[in-house]
Amino acid sequence: MIESTPPWHHVLADLLPALRFGDPHQLGLVLNDVRLPDTWWARTPLCDVIATTSAAEVAQHAARALSVHWPHLTLATALPQLCFCPEGQQTDLTSTIAHTTGEEILLQLVLPLLRPFLTGGRDLMRPAANTETAEPDTDVAAVTALLARLLPADAPAAVHAAAATLRAWTQQPGHDSDISRPAGRPVAVTPSAPASTAVRALAVQPLDALAPLIDSWGERHLAIAAGRTFGQNRTSLENLGEQFGVSRERARQIQVELEKNLQQWLHSDDGQPFLDHLLAVQDHLGPVATEETLRLLHPEHEQPVAALALPLWQVIAALLPERTWTSGWLVHGELDQRLEHTRIELTKRCTSSVPAWPDIVELLAQHGIRDTDVDAWLQAVKGFRVLDGHLLPWGRSISDRAEAVLALVGHPLSMEDLYRRLDDTTALASLRNQIQTDDRFVRRDRDLYGLRRWGGTEYLGIREMINRELENAGGAAPVEDLVSALCSQFDISEKSVRAYLAAPEYDRFQRGWVRLSTPDASALADYQPRRDIAQTRRCFQTGHGTWCYRLDVNGEHLRGSGFTIPTGFAAHLGLTPGGRLELSHDVGTTQLVWRNQPTCGSLRTLLEHIQADEGDHVFLAAKDGHLKALRLAQKDERDLTDTQQALRLMALSGQVRDKDMPAVVGRRIGLNDATTMDEVLAHLRTRGDKDILELLSPQYFTASDIPGPPAMAPDASSEPIPGSGSTAAEQALPPTSEPTKDALPSPAARDAAWDEEIIPLLDPGSEADLIDVARAVADRGKTAPIFGYELGDGGWQADFAWDQDTVKVAVVASLDASPGPETERRDSAYQAAGWTIRTATDWLTHLEELLARLPDAATGN
Numbered sequence: 001m002i003e004s005t006p007p008w009h010h011v012l013a014d015l016l017p018a019l020r021f022g023d024p025h026q027l028g029l030v031l032n033d034v035r036l037p038d039t040w041w042a043r044t045p046l047c048d049v050i051a052t053t054s055a056a057e058v059a060q061h062a063a064r065a066l067s068v069h070w071p072h073l074t075l076a077t078a079l080p081q082l083c084f085c086p087e088g089q090q091t092d093l094t095s096t097i098a099h100t101t102g103e104e105i106l107l108q109l110v111l112p113l114l115r116p117f118l119t120g121g122r123d124l125m126r127p128a129a130n131t132e133t134a135e136p137d138t139d140v141a142a143v144t145a146l147l148a149r150l151l152p153a154d155a156p157a158a159v160h161a162a163a164a165t166l167r168a169w170t171q172q173p174g175h176d177s178d179i180s181r182p183a184g185r186p187v188a189v190t191p192s193a194p195a196s197t198a199v200r201a202l203a204v205q206p207l208d209a210l211a212p213l214i215d216s217w218g219e220r221h222l223a224i225a226a227g228r229t230f231g232q233n234r235t236s237l238e239n240l241g242e243q244f245g246v247s248r249e250r251a252r253q254i255q256v257e258l259e260k261n262l263q264q265w266l267h268s269d270d271g272q273p274f275l276d277h278l279l280a281v282q283d284h285l286g287p288v289a290t291e292e293t294l295r296l297l298h299p300e301h302e303q304p305v306a307a308l309a310l311p312l313w314q315v316i317a318a319l320l321p322e323r324t325w326t327s328g329w330l331v332h333g334e335l336d337q338r339l340e341h342t343r344i345e346l347t348k349r350c351t352s353s354v355p356a357w358p359d360i361v362e363l364l365a366q367h368g369i370r371d372t373d374v375d376a377w378l379q380a381v382k383g384f385r386v387l388d389g390h391l392l393p394w395g396r397s398i399s400d401r402a403e404a405v406l407a408l409v410g411h412p413l414s415m416e417d418l419y420r421r422l423d424d425t426t427a428l429a430s431l432r433n434q435i436q437t438d439d440r441f442v443r444r445d446r447d448l449y450g451l452r453r454w455g456g457t458e459y460l461g462i463r464e465m466i467n468r469e470l471e472n473a474g475g476a477a478p479v480e481d482l483v484s485a486l487c488s489q490f491d492i493s494e495k496s497v498r499a500y501l502a503a504p505e506y507d508r509f510q511r512g513w514v515r516l517s518t519p520d521a522s523a524l525a526d527y528q529p530r531r532d533i534a535q536t537r538r539c540f541q542t543g544h545g546t547w548c549y550r551l552d553v554n555g556e557h558l559r560g561s562g563f564t565i566p567t568g569f570a571a572h573l574g575l576t577p578g579g580r581l582e583l584s585h586d587v588g589t590t591q592l593v594w595r596n597q598p599t600c601g602s603l604r605t606l607l608e609h610i611q612a613d614e615g616d617h618v619f620l621a622a623k624d625g626h627l628k629a630l631r632l633a634q635k636d637e638r639d640l641t642d643t644q645q646a647l648r649l650m651a652l653s654g655q656v657r658d659k660d661m662p663a664v665v666g667r668r669i670g671l672n673d674a675t676t677m678d679e680v681l682a683h684l685r686t687r688g689d690k691d692i693l694e695l696l697s698p699q700y701f702t703a704s705d706i707p708g709p710p711a712m713a714p715d716a717s718s719e720p721i722p723g724s725g726s727t728a729a730e731q732a733l734p735p736t737s738e739p740t741k742d743a744l745p746s747p748a749a750r751d752a753a754w755d756e757e758i759i760p761l762l763d764p765g766s767e768a769d770l771i772d773v774a775r776a777v778a779d780r781g782k783t784a785p786i787f788g789y790e791l792g793d794g795g796w797q798a799d800f801a802w803d804q805d806t807v808k809v810a811v812v813a814s815l816d817a818s819p820g821p822e823t824e825r826r827d828s829a830y831q832a833a834g835w836t837i838r839t840a841t842d843w844l845t846h847l848e849e850l851l852a853r854l855p856d857a858a859t860g861n
Helices: 017-021 024-031 046-052 055-069 080-084 102-117 140-150 157-170 206-215 219-229 237-244 248-266 272-285 291-296 312-319 335-352 357-365 371-381 398-409 415-422 428-436 462-472 479-489 494-501 521-525 555-559 567-573 604-609 642-648 658-668 677-687 690-700 753-761 768-779 821-832 840-845 847-853
Strands: 288-290 323-326 329-332 384-387 390-393 441-445 448-451 476-478 506-510 513-516 539-541 547-552 580-585 588-594 598-600 617-623 626-632 786-791 796-803 808-812 836-839
Touching: 017 055, 024 055, 046 055, 046 102, 055 102, 080 102, 080 248, 206 248, 206 272, 206 312, 219 237, 219 248, 237 248, 248 272, 272 291, 272 312, 288 291, 288 371, 291 312, 291 329, 312 323, 329 335, 335 357, 335 371, 335 390, 357 371, 357 390, 371 384, 390 398, 398 415, 398 428, 398 441, 398 448, 415 428, 428 441, 462 476, 462 479, 462 494, 462 513, 476 479, 479 494, 479 513, 494 753, 494 796, 539 567, 539 658, 547 567, 555 604, 567 588, 567 598, 588 604, 604 626, 642 690, 658 677, 677 690, 753 768, 768 796, 768 840, 768 847, 796 821, 808 821, 821 836, 836 840, 840 847
Parallel strands: 580 626, 808 836
Antiparallel strands: 288 329, 323 329, 384 390, 441 448, 476 513, 506 513, 539 547, 547 617, 580 588, 588 598, 617 626, 786 796, 796 808
C-alpha cells in the first residue's frame, strides 16, 4: 500500500502499474523513443528519462499508452498515485480512461505525478562522466558527521531519516570516499539491496507509533478498517452498511476517505515513526517471507491493536508496499507468478541433474527465499520432493516418480526396493504393471529394473535369453557356455538354465551342444497328449460340440497374472510343446506358450470386459483363432441344490430331470454313450473333477460306482468322498481287498518324466537331498513337477513345483546359511500366491505330508 522505492529508482511503470503486464512489443509501438533504451518504461529511472526528453513528452507517452491499451480502466486504477495529489482529489477517479475527454486531459493528470523526478537525472544522450578524472569528494564522511552534530533534535522526522540514510551509506563496508558519485544520485537503501547494504532499524514501540492514528478514528472508521482495509477475510460492504444503517455506496465512500486519511497520516510528521517501521520491516523481510517471519520479527507484532481487534502484524501486512499477502505468504508482486517462476527454474535444474539440497537452498536464496522458508516454499510450489538430501521432480504418475527415484539412486532396483523408496499409497501390483509397460524402464535382471537410457542388456526371461545367446552364437552353442554366460550376467541358477535347455524346443544335436529345434510339422500335427480333452479335468463340451475350459477366477487372474492350462485343452487348441499360439478376443489378444507346460498369458482386460469378479466361473473356448469367454456369476450356495451347483460347474444353468442326467452330463464330459450315472461318475473320477464328484456322489453313489484298480484321478488318493467312511483309494480297490496304507502303486503309474527329464539332470554331489525327494515321490507314483519353476514377474525360483488349481507345492533351494532378506522375500512371494514351500531337506522330514498333497501320475505316463 506504500511506495518504498526511492524516487531516483522509480520507473514509469511504478506510476502506471498496467505497463508491467502489457506486451512489450505492443507497448513499444506507442512508447519507443530513439533517445531511450528498449522497454525504458520498465527499466530506466524516470529522472533520467525526463532529463533526456522532457516531462511533457513522458506525460504524452503515458496518456497515449493508456488511451490505446487500457481505455476500460478507471483513473484510480490506471494512475493510483492521483489519490494522493491535489489534482487527483479534484477529479472523479471512478471514471474510465475512455470517458476522459481526450489525451490532453490525461496528459494534464500525469504531469503532476512527474514533479518528484524533474531534477537529479542524467541525460542519456551525453557520455557518462569519467569517474577516474572527476574531482574527488574527500569530505563526504566529514560533512555527514558535521550534519549529524548540527541537526537539532526537534528537526522534522523526514530530515532525520535523510541524514541517517546518508550516514549509513558512508559506513557501508568497502565504501571509498575518494570515489565520486554523479550529482543528484545518492546511494539508495532498497528492500532488495544486497546483504552488505544497511538495513533500517525497527521501531522500539510500533504500537505506540500507530496509536495516534487509531485514536483519531470513530466507530465506523474502526469497523471498516478492521473489516476491509486490514482484514484478511474482508467483510462485505453490504454487511457494513447494514451494521451502521447506511447504504453500500456510503460504506465504500467511508472506506475511500479512511484510506486517504491513512496515506496522508503516514507521510506526515506524526506518521513518520510508523512509516519508518514499515519500511524497516520491508527491508528485513526481503522479497519473500512468511506470516510467521513477520509475527516473530518484533515482540509487539503479535500484540493486539485493541480498537481493531486485530494483531499488529496483520495491520503491517496490509500496509507493506508492493506486497501480495495470500496463503500465508508476503511476496513482492504476485504469489502465483513467483511460484511458477520457481517451478520453471527447478524443473530446468532437475532435467539436467539431481540437485543436492544445498544447491537448491542457494538457488532459492537468489530469488529471495530464506533457507528457513525453503521447505514451506517447495510445498507451495508443488511437484517436487526431497529424498536422501536431493530434490526430485515428483510427477503425478507413479512412472514419473519411479523414474526420478531411479535417477537419484543411479543403479537398478528391485521392485520391492523401488516401492519402499516411493513411499506412497500406490499398490505394489500397480507399480509393477506401470513399470513393465513403460518404455522408459527396462528389466535388468530377474527382479531388477533400471532406466532404459542407461543402456545395458535387457533381461527377457531365461528362455528368451537362451534364444538370444544362441542367435548371437550363430544358432548353436555349447551347453556349458550358455549356462556360464547367463549365470554370470543375471541372478539365475544353473539348474534353471539346464531345465529350460531340456525342453523340447532345444535340440542336443551333438554331445554338449544345443540349438533351437526345427519342429517337424507332421510330428507336431500328430502330437497327442497323454490325456485327450474328453479326459481332461474342467473341460466341457457345449451343445454345439465346442470344448471349453472352466477358469475359476481368483485375485491373481484379475491382477493380470498368467496361469497354466491342461495339456489336453492346449493340444485341442492346436498348441504343441515348445510352441506359441496367439488368440484374439473382444478387447485385445493373449499369448499361449508351451515351455515346460502350457500357460496362458494375462486375461485381465477380457475379465474386466465381461465384468468377472473373484469367485466367478468363466468358460473359455476358442474357434478360428478367437477366444470367447462366458461368465457365470456367483450365486448363494444356500439357494442351490448340490446337483444345481454341480451343473453350474459344467456351464449348465438350467434344470435337468433325474432321468436325463446320465445323457446330459455324459455329453458334457465327452461320454456321449453314457446310460447310467455310474458311468458318468466313473468318468468324472478318471478326469479328476473332484469338486463335481463331491456334489453328485451323495445322490448317485452306488456299489457299482466303485471302479477297478486302473486309473486313479489326481488328488483322489487322499481325499474322502463325501458321505462315505473310506478314502477314495480304498474305494478304488475291489470289495474283497483290504486297504493297505503304505502299499506302493503299480510300476505302470510311475511318471516317465522323472527318469527322462529330471533325475538325470540333478547333481549327486550338490543336490543329494533333491535327488532323494525326487526318487521318493517318483516311487510313490506321483506326477512329475515343473523343473526349474519361476514365480511371477519377480522370477522367484523353485527346484520342483506342482502348480495346479488345487495343489500348489514347491521344493525351493536354501539361499543362505541362515534366513536372510532374499529368502524372506522369496518365501513371502510364494506364500502370498497360495503356495506351500520347503527346502528338499525339510521335505524329507515331512515326506508323508508332501505325498498326501501331490496328485498321482496318470496311467500310462
